[in-house]
Amino acid sequence: MLAKTMNHQILHTLENKNVRPTPMRMLVLEQFLQNRTARSLGELEAAMPRADRITIYRTLRTFEEKGILHAITDGSGATHYALCPDACEPEHHREFHPHFHCIRCGRTLCLDITTQPPASLPGGFQLLDMEVQLKGVCPECG
Numbered sequence: 001m002l003a004k005t006m007n008h009q010i011l012h013t014l015e016n017k018n019v020r021p022t023p024m025r026m027l028v029l030e031q032f033l034q035n036r037t038a039r040s041l042g043e044l045e046a047a048m049p050r051a052d053r054i055t056i057y058r059t060l061r062t063f064e065e066k067g068i069l070h071a072i073t074d075g076s077g078a079t080h081y082a083l084c085p086d087a088c089e090p091e092h093h094r095e096f097h098p099h100f101h102c103i104r105c106g107r108t109l110c111l112d113i114t115t116q117p118p119a120s121l122p123g124g125f126q127l128l129d130m131e132v133q134l135k136g137v138c139p140e141c142g
């Protein structure tokens, strides 16, 4: 059983992004609401032994399309996913925050600060997306 407040938060998030709540979607979202660490498909699979890989994968893709999760490339080779800010909408992500990769524990987290896009780009270049990754040691490892 999910705790009542967690359950409420899950339903609220799904409703906000117009995603129909299914037991699998609620389970996957719970994993992300529990902490801010970005998760890969493999990590989610290990955390939810009774769920099947394809279903988890499809859920991640749906969440990414609907603006609930964003994909992060942290250099580990596996795509990681993390919760989107409220501003994200279906097909229109607004991730203007850097990601912090801890070199000790290997975790990647979203930082709650804004990344400033470059003030100008050379002529003809158009900015569509920006991914900033910081590397260092997280509070738990420091």
Ligand SMILES: [Zn+2]
Pocket (backbone or CB within 6 Å): 067, 068, 069, 070, 084, 085, 088, 089, 092, 093, 094, 095
């Ligand atoms: Zn997003």
Ligand SMILES: [Zn+2]
Pocket (backbone or CB within 6 Å): 102, 103, 104, 105, 106, 107, 137, 138, 139, 140, 141
């Ligand atoms: Zn760490």
Ligand SMILES: [Zn+2]
Pocket (backbone or CB within 6 Å): 070, 072, 082, 083, 095, 097, 098, 099, 109, 110, 111
């Ligand atoms: Zn992020």
